[in-house]
Amino acid sequence: MEKLLKKIKKIMNFKVFTSMLFLFLGLILYGLLISDVQPETYNVRLFEVAKETIHSPTTKEDVEKTEQLKQQAAEEVEPVYEYSPEVKENRKELIKLIFEMIIEVQQESENNSPTAQGQSGNIESKPLSTKQQLSLFKTKLINNTNESVANSISEEVFEALLLADETVINRAEQFVLDEIEFVMKEKIREDDVPQSKNKIESKIELKDLPKSVKESSIALGRFAIVANETYNEVETNEKIEEAMEEVKPERILEGSVIVEAGDIVNPEQYRKLKLVNLLNEDSSNRYLVGLALFVIMIVFILFVYFYRWPIPEEKKQNYMILLSLIFVFTLLLMKIFALLQELDIMMVGFLFPVAMASMLVTLLLNERLSIIMSILLAVCGSIIFHESVTGSFNVEIAIYFLFSGLMGTIILSKQNQRISILQTGFVVSIVNLMIIFFIVLLGSNPYEDMDYIYFVVYAFGSGITSAVLTIGILPFFEAGFGILSTMRLVELSNPNHPLLKRILTEAPGTYHHSVMVANLSEVACEAIGANGLLARVGSYYHDIGKTKRSHFFIENQMNNVNPHDRIPPERSRDIIIAHAVDGGEMLRKHKMPKEFIDIAEQHHGTSLIKFFYHKAKETRTDVKEEEYRYPGPKPQTKEIAVISIADSVEAAVRSMDRPTKEKIEKLVSSIIQDRLLDGQFNECNITLRELEVVKETLCEALNGIFHSRIEYPDEKKEDGV
Incomplete structure (x- = not known):
């Protein structure tokens, strides 16, 4: 092996060799994992009988259903109205001001209205005409209120009051103010204003007043009535938002049954199948891109690590080939073990000797690279051994592989004898057993007594097999790559x-x-x-x-x-x-x-x-x-x-x-x-x-x-x- 590597290195320089090596490694990883990430789809048609029970492969939010529930919650929210008691007093003050100015204009008309001066310079006084009084009144009204008030009430109303006696005006004022008080003490919304206006009109209609004054009083009373409970758009929108936020997203849960075998596929079921991409017509090649990104990430991590490793290029090339071989060999072994899933052997992934890879890398390279390898193999293992669970990843296997690999690294890192490999394998077995029971006891699946015996066999089988394979494979790598491991040094x-x-x-x-x-x-x-x-x-x-x-x-x-x-x-x-x-x-x-x-x-x-x-x-x-x-x-x-x-x-x-x-x-x-x-x-x-x-x-x-x-x-x- 060493002679072959030297010949290859003479042909290619370091950069070309490294690029080619990582390219081949990426292609091999891609080829090994592609069959495990390919999604399963079904040939199902609307209103046809389902041939098998279909479960959701993932948890996904049903956005359309969630939006319907939110709109329903928003429609059920009652509008928020804000009652303003000061509106009644403001309207009463306005009506009171109008009556006071009527009397004031009448008094000014009688006492202080000037006429044109004669030749002698003497000034003669006489009452203003009704038209003049009306003009003076409107001027005062505009100055004390605003132009809209004067324009909202017809001039006939003011003329009738200007022609009435002060006593009649005072009575009319009291009647109008009392009825405003009576009508507006209730909450009035915008839709209720016409009804309230009619109410005050009927009340004033019963009062003992001259006809013209009564009509003017009715007009002022109707004018005074406005809504005292207004729509609060801000608070209403806030309540709508709160109601919509309280709506929990509708989800299609991972593993949930979408269609039972023998059911006629209805539009709702068909929509859910389409949503989770289980229909043949919806299948895409997105998983190919996703796997490519995953492989690129793995290769990039290894490339950066070796690029920054301060060792000679010749040794670095040997280490890159060695690590790649261990990585690929471990994945191939995983694929072989994964075939046992076809035999319906429960949780067979727990039997895989994943600590072998981390132990080999620890002995031949270093602990840091072994930790990286443990993490990468845990993720790859979760993809390869996902057959027994829905979705693309088996989190339980990932946790198991990660802890098993890390324990192999930690325990073996300071050991210098081959007998320590077997001791490490035993410790890894104990940790494997603890992780399996941690996963099993926290889960909700029921297990029989015999299953727990299998778990013990899996845990110790994985740990001991990892140690045996490490002892068997280690000499080939040491001799083939000329690597002087710690244990080799101790032997020498x-x-x-x-x-x-x-x-x-x-x-x-x-x-x-x-x-x-x-x-x-x-x-x-x-x-x-x-x-x-x-x-x-x-x-x-x-x-x-x-x-x-x-x-x-x-x-x-x-x-x-x-x-x-x-x-x-x-x-x-x-x-x-x-x-x-x-x-x-x-x-x-x-x-x-x-x-x-x-x-x-x-x-x-x-x-x-x-x-x-x-x-x-x-x-x-x-x-x-x-x-x-x-x-x-x-x-x-x-x-x-x-x-x-x-x-x-x-x-x-x-x-x-x-x-x-x-x-x-x-x-x-x-x-x-x-x-x-x-x-x-x-x-x-x-x-x-x-x-x-x-x-x-x-x-x-x-x-x-x-x-x-x-x-x-x-x-x-x-x-x-």
Whole structure:
């Protein structure tokens, strides 16, 4: 698989490869899900006998029926009228004002009406004519009220009153005011005004008044009567709105029977079938667009995640293919399980080992991507296993798949042994059982005792099967994609591994040195957020090349005899440099992970072998510095950079005489500074701040390892002997 992937990558660049991969993934998802989203329709005609009982596949509001109910509620609302008692007093005051002005005009006519002056300048006075009085009255009336009042009453009414005696006018005024009081003390609406006018007319008709004055009084009385209870449009509309809002929407409930088998389809049933899109003639391709949007969303989520994942492109491509295979394989397995629905096996979706996918992604990639996978599979599962429920989604299955997948991720995330997979499967089974009973007990469906036994079998079958499938499939993905999972690292850290046993037996000093470097590099990597476990296990193997010529390395020289003293520096240089190259070849021969090979070849980078370089310069002047440098390449990752520092630091501190905290800190700083100035970290993404954290972490660890021993005083001296 790895060789095939490398060939594909050589043909296409990263962007083209990524685009093609996600395009294929989208097409596969679309093809797998299309049969599960296609709506079911019926060939039903109006006034024909239904061949089968038809249920509503969804809950939908019957807008037409709801609108009818709202209109009915609005029509039943009584109009709101507002009674104004002050209207009666205002009308009485107006009539009273008219009678007062009649008397006032009569008095002015008799006493103060001027005529034309004579030659002598004397002014003669005589009463105004009726026409003049009427003109004066109307002027006063308009000035004190408005023009509409004067125009609403005929001039004959005013003329009759102007010609009457003051006593008769006072009587007429009292009669009219009394009858206005009597008639308008009742609530009068606009429709009731004509009847009230007739009422006051009949009352005044009975009064003892001269005919002309009586007719004028009747006219004024009818004029005075107006509606004192007016229609309140605002409040009425508010009540109508309230009544319409109180009408609950008429719904066609999901699962409700629209047509019973054997019924003649009436217009109302036909309308409901049309409303929920169950008629063949109403079928559309909307579901195709909806599924396309869903698939695009899934692909987009995965694309964005991988786009922002800060890992090398080569590794990113491997991970994208791996995740796609797990995703598609899980969906194919779902489709196979979904076929059991045809056998009417109750709630068979609960048997599906959905935690398998999340466990595989957790072990091979990371927890965050596993959580995303759990969510996506929960939604896809709700579509695939929706056969037993109405609608396009099975919410119960979605909840079950989501919790099962998340639990597989959470429990397995910190486990480093394969036996932990079985333990996780058991925990997932317990959680599955809890979720099933949560769904069942909250639901309204009755179940028999035997059904609960099935639920227990489903829960444990799903969890245990997930663990077994994970254990079985995991090695194929690890080998096929060259993925160094956490569990693989733990297995390689076993001291019984042939290569580690070889280091221990052939180069025990190197073995001890490697263990110390492993301890230091692990804590330093974890301090900067790098992979501490990879650094630890990789450090065990980083000096495997020394086993070919172990006695040429000082940690393995037990008798203080250094063979480098008997050979030229050029030969010593070749031997020292060879251990990095030999280590890489040995690891390749044993098919060890690429990460370990990189650590063996890169942990010295292109650094200078200073001792033999300066030794060579003592005898020759034409020595080139590049001849005494490791071939590299320089460290490409943070983990290798940290291992390179820990490797040099451990060896240097071990050779110190009586190391102190200050000496250790100064030594570590100088080694990191020397590597930094030499450009050894130029090809990895480690930062200066992270190097500072590495320095502090290494100093703290070394102080704990090489702490100074307290010198206890001699007991005899202490006693003064």
